[in-house]
Amino acid sequence: MDLYEYQGKELFRRVGIPVSDGFLATTPEEARKAAEDLGGPVVVKAQVLTGGRGKAGGVKLATDPADAEAKAKDILGLDINGHVVQKIWIEKASDIEREYYLSVTFDRGAKKPLFMFTTQGGVEIEQVAEESPDALVRLHIDPLEGFQPWVARRLVYGGAVEDPSEQKQIAAIVEQLYRAFVEFDAMLCEINPLVVTPEGEVKALDAKFTVDDSALARHPDIAEWRDTSAADPIETFAREKGVTYVKLDGDVGVLANGAGLGMSTVDVVAHVGGRPANFCDLGGGGSAEGVVDALEVITRDPQVKSIFFNIFGGITRGDEVARGILAALEQLDMSDYPIVVRLDGTNAEEGRKILADAGQANIHPEETMLDGARRAVELAK
Amino acid sequence: MAIIVDNDTRLVVAGLTGSEGRFHGLRNRAYGTNLVAGVTPGKGGQDVEGVPVFDTVADAVSKAGANTSLIFVPARFAVDAIYEAVDAGIHTVICITEHIAAHDMLRAYTYFRGKDVTMIGPNCPGVLSPGKANAGIIPAEIFSEGSVGLVSRSGTLTYQIGHELTQLELGNSTIVGIGGDPVVGSSFIDVIAKFEADPQTELIVLVGEIGGDEEEKAAAYVAEHVTKPVLAYIAGFSAPPGKTMGHAGAIISGSSGTAAGKKEALEARGIEVGTTPTEVAQMVAARLK
Numbered sequence: 001m002d003l004y005e006y007q008g009k010e011l012f013r014r015v016g017i018p019v020s021d022g023f024l025a026t027t028p029e030e031a032r033k034a035a036e037d038l039g040g041p042v043v044v045k046a047q048v049l050t051g052g053r054g055k056a057g058g059v060k061l062a063t064d065p066a067d068a069e070a071k072a073k074d075i076l077g078l079d080i081n082g083h084v085v086q087k088i089w090i091e092k093a094s095d096i097e098r099e100y101y102l103s104v105t106f107d108r109g110a111k112k113p114l115f116m117f118t119t120q121g122g123v124e125i126e127q128v129a130e131e132s133p134d135a136l137v138r139l140h141i142d143p144l145e146g147f148q149p150w151v152a153r154r155l156v157y158g159g160a161v162e163d164p165s166e167q168k169q170i171a172a173i174v175e176q177l178y179r180a181f182v183e184f185d186a187m188l189c190e191i192n193p194l195v196v197t198p199e200g201e202v203k204a205l206d207a208k209f210t211v212d213d214s215a216l217a218r219h220p221d222i223a224e225w226r227d228t229s230a231a232d233p234i235e236t237f238a239r240e241k242g243v244t245y246v247k248l249d250g251d252v253g254v255l256a257n258g259a260g261l262g263m264s265t266v267d268v269v270a271h272v273g274g275r276p277a278n279f280c281d282l283g284g285g286g287s288a289e290g291v292v293d294a295l296e297v298i299t300r301d302p303q304v305k306s307i308f309f310n311i312f313g314g315i316t317r318g319d320e321v322a323r324g325i326l327a328a329l330e331q332l333d334m335s336d337y338p339i340v341v342r343l344d345g346t347n348a349e350e351g352r353k354i355l356a357d358a359g360q361a362n363i364h365p366e367e368t369m370l371d372g373a374r375r376a377v378e379l380a381k
Numbered sequence: 382m383a384i385i386v387d388n389d390t391r392l393v394v395a396g397l398t399g400s401e402g403r404f405h406g407l408r409n410r411a412y413g414t415n416l417v418a419g420v421t422p423g424k425g426g427q428d429v430e431g432v433p434v435f436d437t438v439a440d441a442v443s444k445a446g447a448n449t450s451l452i453f454v455p456a457r458f459a460v461d462a463i464y465e466a467v468d469a470g471i472h473t474v475i476c477i478t479e480h481i482a483a484h485d486m487l488r489a490y491t492y493f494r495g496k497d498v499t500m501i502g503p504n505c506p507g508v509l510s511p512g513k514a515n516a517g518i519i520p521a522e523i524f525s526e527g528s529v530g531l532v533s534r535s536g537t538l539t540y541q542i543g544h545e546l547t548q549l550e551l552g553n554s555t556i557v558g559i560g561g562d563p564v565v566g567s568s569f570i571d572v573i574a575k576f577e578a579d580p581q582t583e584l585i586v587l588v589g590e591i592g593g594d595e596e597e598k599a600a601a602y603v604a605e606h607v608t609k610p611v612l613a614y615i616a617g618f619s620a621p622p623g624k625t626m627g628h629a630g631a632i633i634s635g636s637s638g639t640a641a642g643k644k645e646a647l648e649a650r651g652i653e654v655g656t657t658p659t660e661v662a663q664m665v666a667a668r669l670k
Contacts, residue, residue: 215482259627260535263616281627
């Protein structure tokens, strides 16, 4: 789960990383009020889960409350890479002397946390890595050893930070960032930029934070921060129904059991010349109710013209899936959708018989995954 | 021969008294796997259809001679079950449980990696050596005994490919589902090294998917260390970046972890990649006949 900047900064605050005071706003009036309460110049920042908001005009300086209201008007409703700005963060403006970069990520490949630090902050880290790799300090951490003070020393000296006060402040932030990373089960904690003010104060001007979905159960407060208003409405509906669903932009609805077979089915539909409308994993259980829920989700997408069920039963049973399809035909208005069904594995024969006996005109049985995909693509035309 | 599980396997199921553990544990036994014990704290002294249940894995090892642990307990207890098995002297641990927190798994991995332990999973379908033993949830009836080693990040996709092989009258030495999480106990490389050393295995099929770089690393390893033919399939060519496709580990981050990138890395090392599961099975048949 990706967090907004203001949520990431809240977690930074909890571990002691210095951040600027600020308020969240959803209207220009709230922005004005926030600026009044903060006093002095403020920065109005779009809260979106995508990069490049600065270039898109989503971050603006405001000199006074009236200006903050005007800037908020400009930014609210702005479309940044397909994300419409609904929330803005108003914080005290900071004078910036220098911009650094600090992050700790979950490095899957090395199977270790990875710290990265550079004094060339404020730009994309990939760009630094490419153009001046020597300026980027990379350091893996042994997860059992955890944070030790030498880690901070390696980063600070490796990055050639010279001022003793800066060294000390950054070392403290490195330790706090690692604590945030572990305590909140993060996959990514990034501060870009980590700024030094003319007074020599080091603080986090931005926050990029991703929390492991599998760990959200032990962070109920963070789990509640999930913002459903910004997500695709069909994906949100799927989440409520407990259906694993990702929207794509074609017209063949795809439903399979298991993540790997699901991805493969989407690929095969594309391979035979079709345009898959979605990825949908029925899961290992594959109960009749689960099938009905999944069909309800898939048919919320108005682009869907045909549906391809690709089931290879292991734990999932073909007869149960067949019953689910018939139940869905009764409960939902599905008469417009041709449904291609390919059943194999556990109780597939029973399932095929149940569907044949029902005699529904819009159910099209197919023997193999490839033939099923071809048929579904044909029927979407 | 075969790898990881075979006729010498003496299985203990963590969570044998739970519904999943019971159903699959007994199915594994019915297949012929030597299921010697179950472990459920507080239920020591009971039995499940004649299989003795112990309070601790240590008891299952000392009293029933267990040497392989199959874990079915819920996510919040699963990491404890992994450590318990390793510390009780078990050398083969297979964890079916999904939704284990990534940081927990990372620490556990770092801990057992230095020991002589083969861990498969979590979030995996288990390991099947046809004709010998089945530890997990793989529907054994789809597969037959043979010489193809199959290693995959996915469950049902593996069944699909196994089914296509069976249709072509080809069997498997062992089928290993390594799991769909960001951190799993054994990588493709770990399993491929075992297949390379296994006399029963003549050809290896790698079934990968988007996310991470394990397929790319495996490609480099195969080129340097593997003499047996290796074929591959990759799922997720149509997956959009930034979206988790069912498996926690199946996500394209930025431009890394794409199916196209993996295919390219494999082909650059001389490993053929099939476009559909059907085509992969046909490629295997062409190589072996």
